[in-house]
Amino acid sequence: DADVTQTPRNRITKTGKRIMLECSQTKGHDRMYWYRQDPGLGLQLIYYSFDVKDINKGEISDGYSVSRQAQAKFSLSLESAIPNQTALYFCATSDPASGQNTEAFFGQGTRLTVV
Amino acid sequence: GQQLNQSPQSMFIQEGEDVSMNCTSSSIFNTWLWYKQEPGEGPVLLIALYKAGELTSNGRLTAQFGITRKDSFLNISASIPSDVGIYFCAGQGGSTLGRLYFGRGTQLTVWP
Numbered sequence: 001d002a003d004v005t006q007t008p009r010n011r012i013t014k015t016g017k018r019i020m021l022e023c024s025q026t027k028g029h030d031r032m033y034w035y036r037q038d039p040g041l042g043l044q045l046i047y048y049s050f051d052v053k054d055i056n057k058g059e060i061s062d063g064y065s066v067s068r069q070a071q072a073k074f075s076l077s078l079e080s081a082i083p084n085q086t087a088l089y090f091c092a093t094s095d096p097a098s099g100q101n102t103e104a105f106f107g108q109g110t111r112l113t114v115v
Numbered sequence: 116g117q118q119l120n121q122s123p124q125s126m127f128i129q130e131g132e133d134v135s136m137n138c139t140s141s142s143i144f145n146t147w148l149w150y151k152q153e154p155g156e157g158p159v160l161l162i163a164l165y166k167a168g169e170l171t172s173n174g175r176l177t178a179q180f181g182i183t184r185k186d187s188f189l190n191i192s193a194s195i196p197s198d199v200g201i202y203f204c205a206g207q208g209g210s211t212l213g214r215l216y217f218g219r220g221t222q223l224t225v226w227p
Contacts, residue, residue, distance in 0.1 A: 004157075035217075040124070042203060042219040043158070058214075090157050103148065104205075104215055106157030 003027045004107035006091050012113045013081050021076045021110050023091030030095065032074040033104065036060060037088040046089075049074055081114040088112075121204050121218025129226050134191040136221045138204030146207040147187035148215065149178050153200045161202075162189070194225050 004025045013019050023032065030051050035043040045058030047066040055066060063085060065077045078085055088111050092104040118141040128134060138147070146165055150158035162173050164180035164187060171178055178189045187204055204218040 040219060042119075042121075043205075043217040045214065048214065092157075103160055103163055105160070106150075108155070108157050 004091055004093055004105055006089075006107035006110050008110060009108065010111045012115060014115055015082055017081050019078045019081055019112070021089055021091075021112070023074045023076070023107060024072050025091075025093045025105075026072065027093050027095070027105060028071070029093035029105075030071065031093060032068065033092040033094075034058075034064075034066060034074070034076045035090045035092060037090060037109075043090065046076065078112075078114075081112075083114045086112060086114045119204060119206060119216050119218040121221060123221055124219070125222040125224070127224045127226070128194055130195060132194055134194055134198070134223060135188065136202060136204075137186060137188045138206070138218045139186040140206055140208075140216075141185075142208055143184040144206035144208050145184070147178070147180050148205040148207075149176075149187070149189045150203045150205060151200045152203065152220075158203055191223075194223075196225050196227055199223055199225050 007022045033048040034046040036046055037043050044060050046060055046064050047058055048056050049068045052068050067075050088109050090109050091107040094104045119138055121138045148163050149161045151161050152158040161176055162171050162178040167180055167184050168182045169180040175192045180187055201220040201222050203220045205215040207215050
């Protein structure tokens with residue numbers, strides 16, 4: 001089983017719909033992240049959370065919201081999806097206690113298409 | 116945000132050739148990481164570098180943390196078809212509390 005699991009893996013939704021992408025991890029890490037990947041643009045940080053009570057905006061948070069329901073769960077929501085949010089979304093975790101807290105471990109991604 | 120320039124954007128090479136790619140930043144980083152992403156998968160960590168000048172190997176892969184702390188290099192020796200994928204550099208600076216900044220990736224294609 002994957003250490004970082006994202007659901008769904010693929011989703012097609014209509015413009016204006018609300019959609020939630022979920023992420024769960026079994027690594028026991030405190031830090032969780034949501035990234036967006038577009039072809040040729042690398043990975044852009046949407047939101048990150050350093051513990052259950054901590055939520056921070058990344059570079060491209062507009063149009064997105066997150067919820068850290070537990071240490072192991074971090075969900076990303078698009079309140080009203082628009083076509084330019086079509087992208088590949090990745091959840092990641094890292095562990096500050098390891099002394100190498102910048103090493104991020106990624107899920108397999110969710111491919112979202114907004115039509 | 117911090118800018119990372121990764122080059123080349125893509126490479127088409129023959130099996131057995133060596134590969135070099137690099138990443139430069141506009142500011143000093145404390146950590147450099149190199150990831151590989153295969154189609155349909157998330158990025159997987161290849162090498163982590165924590166000290167300026169550090170040279171670290173992982174099989175046929177070798178990466179270096181530049182002494183200026185503003186650049187890093189990844190070399191792949193004797194490439195094989197399974198090396199195909201997108202390689203990303205990522206860096207973290209002292210003030211960014213664990214946040215990583217990513218380069219745009221190098222798409223590697225290896226011809227048999």
